[in-house]
Amino acid sequence: MSEALLDQRITTSPSVREALRRVGTPAYVYDLAEVRRNTRRLRAALPGGCGLYYSLKANPHPALLRALRSGGAAPEVCSPGELDATLDAGWPATDALYTGPGKRDADLAAALRAGVRTFSVDSPAALDQLDRAAAALGVEARCLLRVNDDQPTPGQRLAMTGVPSQFGADTGWVLAEPARFAGRPNASVVGLHLYMGTNLLGTDDLVAQFGHSLRTATRLRAALEAAGARIEVLDLGGGFGAPFARAGTAVEFDGLRERLEELFDDDVPGWRAGNPAIAFESGRYLVGTAGTLVTAVLDTKRSHGREIVVLESGINHLGGMSGLRRLPPLVPHLVTVDGTPDPADTIETTVVGPLCTPLDTWARGVPLPRLAPGDLLAVPNTGAYGLHASLLAFLGHPAPAEIVVDGDLPGAPVVHASRVQLTRAPIRLGATGKE
Numbered sequence: 001m002s003e004a005l006l007d008q009r010i011t012t013s014p015s016v017r018e019a020l021r022r023v024g025t026p027a028y029v030y031d032l033a034e035v036r037r038n039t040r041r042l043r044a045a046l047p048g049g050c051g052l053y054y055s056l057k058a059n060p061h062p063a064l065l066r067a068l069r070s071g072g073a074a075p076e077v078c079s080p081g082e083l084d085a086t087l088d089a090g091w092p093a094t095d096a097l098y099t100g101p102g103k104r105d106a107d108l109a110a111a112l113r114a115g116v117r118t119f120s121v122d123s124p125a126a127l128d129q130l131d132r133a134a135a136a137l138g139v140e141a142r143c144l145l146r147v148n149d150d151q152p153t154p155g156q157r158l159a160m161t162g163v164p165s166q167f168g169a170d171t172g173w174v175l176a177e178p179a180r181f182a183g184r185p186n187a188s189v190v191g192l193h194l195y196m197g198t199n200l201l202g203t204d205d206l207v208a209q210f211g212h213s214l215r216t217a218t219r220l221r222a223a224l225e226a227a228g229a230r231i232e233v234l235d236l237g238g239g240f241g242a243p244f245a246r247a248g249t250a251v252e253f254d255g256l257r258e259r260l261e262e263l264f265d266d267d268v269p270g271w272r273a274g275n276p277a278i279a280f281e282s283g284r285y286l287v288g289t290a291g292t293l294v295t296a297v298l299d300t301k302r303s304h305g306r307e308i309v310v311l312e313s314g315i316n317h318l319g320g321m322s323g324l325r326r327l328p329p330l331v332p333h334l335v336t337v338d339g340t341p342d343p344a345d346t347i348e349t350t351v352v353g354p355l356c357t358p359l360d361t362w363a364r365g366v367p368l369p370r371l372a373p374g375d376l377l378a379v380p381n382t383g384a385y386g387l388h389a390s391l392l393a394f395l396g397h398p399a400p401a402e403i404v405v406d407g408d409l410p411g412a413p414v415v416h417a418s419r420v421q422l423t424r425a426p427i428r429l430g431a432t433g434k435e
Contacts, residue, residue, distance in 0.1 A: 025296045026294060029405060047264060051279035053075065058284050079100070093115030121189075123169055150170070196239065295312050
């Protein structure tokens with residue numbers, strides 16, 4: 001949610017104000033209108049006829065999933081939980097692409113029984129595993145061979161290829177032994193999965209990445225088809241960037257569609273007729289700017305000459321993965337719910353959460369007004385890798401509420417409110433059924 005949308009949806013929407021009063025803070029507020037806008041914006045930036053997968057890892061909230069399904073996106077999942085969320089949102093299992101560098105036998109069998117038929121695989125062993133699972137159920141699976149290219153591409157915020165990795169088979173390995181990757185009786189290789197990088201913010205970087213992917217795909221396609229595979233799909237991944245926990249709006253990838261069409265015409269004969277079909281993936285771009293975290297001040301004090309503000313949200317609610325280098329270091333843009341203060345009235349502040357660890361620090365030296373317990377702050381652009389990428393179980397604090405508004409309706413009404421809860425389920429062991 002941009003700052004303008006933040007003001008409109010939170011500071012002036014009576015329905016959101018009332019929802020915050022009733023459910024309390026902290027709370028994530030998601031705007032379905034922004035999800036729809038981002039979906040239309042990204043589709044307009046991509047060549048017509050290309051498929052678009054939504055990566056559920058960015059945010060699996062059911063209301064957002066239903067909006068994305070209505071917008072024509074297909075689900076990309078990598079766990080039983082994400083598959084369950086996909087089916088609950090109304091997608092047929094046949095629409096899903098099941099990815100991930102390691103899959104348990106039980107999870108593959110369950111996905112196949114549910115009707116999933118398309119999987120990304122990363123090695124000959126993964127092909128063998130899927131072949132066994134499909135054969136046991138008397139079905140056939142379609143595989144996209146994920147590729148770890150020989151060189152990384154420029155502009156990446158997080159390298160997904162060109163380095164030692166659990167993701168994909170090295171290009172040189174596939175070229176040296178194409179028969180090992182050409183498919184199995186019940187797991188045919190029908191495509192390539194080339195996810196090179198993530199969080200790219202410019203058209204030039206995206207075109208460079210996809211051009212690199214296509215050159216690699218051309219070499220691999222020739223080798224694999226000579227070994228008996230039939231490559232019908234090129235999944236070029238994504239990497240479409242978005243602001244995270246800071247001010248900003250969705251990126252406009254000007255000229256991307258025209259440049260990709262020219263690239264495909266040169267390097268992928270037949271793509272306009274769907275041979276091969278081309279697909280892209282996105283998570284953060286579609287939902288990142290649609291979310292805002294609202295959280296209250298619990299305490300303020302001076303310590304060793306510095307202003308300290310303790311919030312009810314910390315790394316357990318936002319940014320827990322930044323310490324794992326999954327996301328950029330978290331330096332959130334904090335906005336008072338009553339409006340951004342005059343910079344002349346601010347003081348440099350260290351912002352921390354409520355957890356019993358000094359690691360629970362969001363930012364140091366950020367300009368904020370002098371705050372008091374009970375004041376509300378909001379962090380914009382937290383719709384992706386927010387709640388569901390945090391250390392939610394650590395120390396047992398309650399999860400934030402999740403409030404969904406629909407900005408396409410008059411007054412931006414609240415259409416959904418819920419809270420994730422962690423529960424402990426007993427496991428019965430042995431013939432006696434004792435826990």
